[in-house]
Amino acid sequence: MRSGSTPLALLSFLLGGLILGPPGSAWAQTGPAPFSAGAGAQFQYFDFSDSQAIGLESISLFSVPMSARIRLGGPVRVEASTTFARGELSRPGGQSVTLSGLTDSQLRLVSDLVDERVTVSAALSIPTGADGFSAEEAGLAGAIAADLLPFAISSWGAGGGVGGGISVFQPAGDFGLGFSAGYMVPGEFSPIDQSEFQYRPGATLNLQGIVDYTVGQAGRAALQVAYSRFQDDEIEGQNLYRSGDRIQARASYSFAAGTMGSGVVYGGYLHRSEGTFLDDLRARPSQGLFFAGGGVRQPWRGMTLVPSAELRVQRRDDGEDQGTLAGAGVELEVPAEGALLVPRLMVRGGSVLVREGVDSGVLGLEAGVSLRHGGTR
Numbered sequence: 001m002r003s004g005s006t007p008l009a010l011l012s013f014l015l016g017g018l019i020l021g022p023p024g025s026a027w028a029q030t031g032p033a034p035f036s037a038g039a040g041a042q043f044q045y046f047d048f049s050d051s052q053a054i055g056l057e058s059i060s061l062f063s064v065p066m067s068a069r070i071r072l073g074g075p076v077r078v079e080a081s082t083t084f085a086r087g088e089l090s091r092p093g094g095q096s097v098t099l100s101g102l103t104d105s106q107l108r109l110v111s112d113l114v115d116e117r118v119t120v121s122a123a124l125s126i127p128t129g130a131d132g133f134s135a136e137e138a139g140l141a142g143a144i145a146a147d148l149l150p151f152a153i154s155s156w157g158a159g160g161g162v163g164g165g166i167s168v169f170q171p172a173g174d175f176g177l178g179f180s181a182g183y184m185v186p187g188e189f190s191p192i193d194q195s196e197f198q199y200r201p202g203a204t205l206n207l208q209g210i211v212d213y214t215v216g217q218a219g220r221a222a223l224q225v226a227y228s229r230f231q232d233d234e235i236e237g238q239n240l241y242r243s244g245d246r247i248q249a250r251a252s253y254s255f256a257a258g259t260m261g262s263g264v265v266y267g268g269y270l271h272r273s274e275g276t277f278l279d280d281l282r283a284r285p286s287q288g289l290f291f292a293g294g295g296v297r298q299p300w301r302g303m304t305l306v307p308s309a310e311l312r313v314q315r316r317d318d319g320e321d322q323g324t325l326a327g328a329g330v331e332l333e334v335p336a337e338g339a340l341l342v343p344r345l346m347v348r349g350g351s352v353l354v355r356e357g358v359d360s361g362v363l364g365l366e367a368g369v370s371l372r373h374g375g376t377r
Contacts (some may be wrong), residue, residue, distance in 0.1 A: 042368030129157020159189030202231035218256035244273030265294035323352035
């Protein structure tokens with residue numbers, strides 16, 4: 001796997017400047033934090049009980065996300081983020097393949113306008129991620145990108161890109177109404193190692209609306225609907241593939257739990273419509289992902305305990321590559337010298353169906369820790 005075209009030295013300089021702040025800045029300033037930073041480490045592992053039937057024994061991912069934010073003055077701020085990730089896929093018979101390196105990195109210039117009810121942003125995705133996979137590596141990358149298994153990243157790289165967006169939020173009595181729109185134009189990259197052609201994913205339009213409502217003294221209900229539309233993917237300027245539109249709806253309800261705690265329950269559905277290969281009009285089946293879950297936040301000995309549970313059910317029109325996955329876990333938020341240390345542990349279990357008559361049980365483990373400084377959760 002080759003790294004992206006942007007030098008890592010440039011990214012290190014940008015991230016280092018954001019994390020450390022401008023010359024003369026101090027951690028202990030009054031008012032809103034002039035900057036904040038966060039980092040973490042997470043290990044995710046999934047083991048398949050019938051590896052011989054599905055041709056897959058285990059998948060693991062170790063990821064280290066890093067982010068930083070600095071205010072440039074007034075309502076303007078710069079945000080930066082990237083992730084180092086190492087994945088491994090093992091097949092029956094001892095065969096395995098690994099991928100490691102940075103994902104594409106993100107820089108955003110954000111400005112809050114009109115009493116912080118209108119926000120505009122410009123985004124730059126820097127191609128620090130992968131530029132070319134072998135056939136075996138492509139299999140691992142595809143498994144990591146699957147919707148059913150909730151890995152921390154969705155890809156190692158997609159050629160970077162540029163874009164921007166606007167969001168508006170307006171309180172109206174017990175209601176709150178919000179809308180956002182964004183547009184992203186991806187760059188080119190080589191999906192196959194040592195290939196001569198360049199692949200450009202289609203530009204993406206994202207629209208999102210949200211309405212929330214205050215219930216009683218401590219309850220709040222919210223409904224969020226998002227829509228994504230993709231232009232045609234291209235190879236060397238020639239149309240190749242048209243991704244199906246994506247629509248997601250999510251409802252949630254937050255409430256008081258006891259005298260000091262709070263809780264939330266949520267549920268939703270993500271629909272991906274059929275995609276089409278434009279060279280021979282082959283269709284990729286539509287699919288849907290149902291998800292639901294909940295959790296509570298409860299103060300405990302100067303810390304905050306956050307147990308949670310979730311359920312994911314994926315279905316496809318052709319009955320292949322689908323499954324069910326349930327999970328339960330806990331976080332512990334630990335204040336530490338102006339920062340917040342958050343260890344996390346979760347177990348998951350379920351089943352996957354590769355095609356009719358070919359399925360397997362799956363057991364997953366996730367463990368990680370994050371550290372945030374200079375901002376709230």
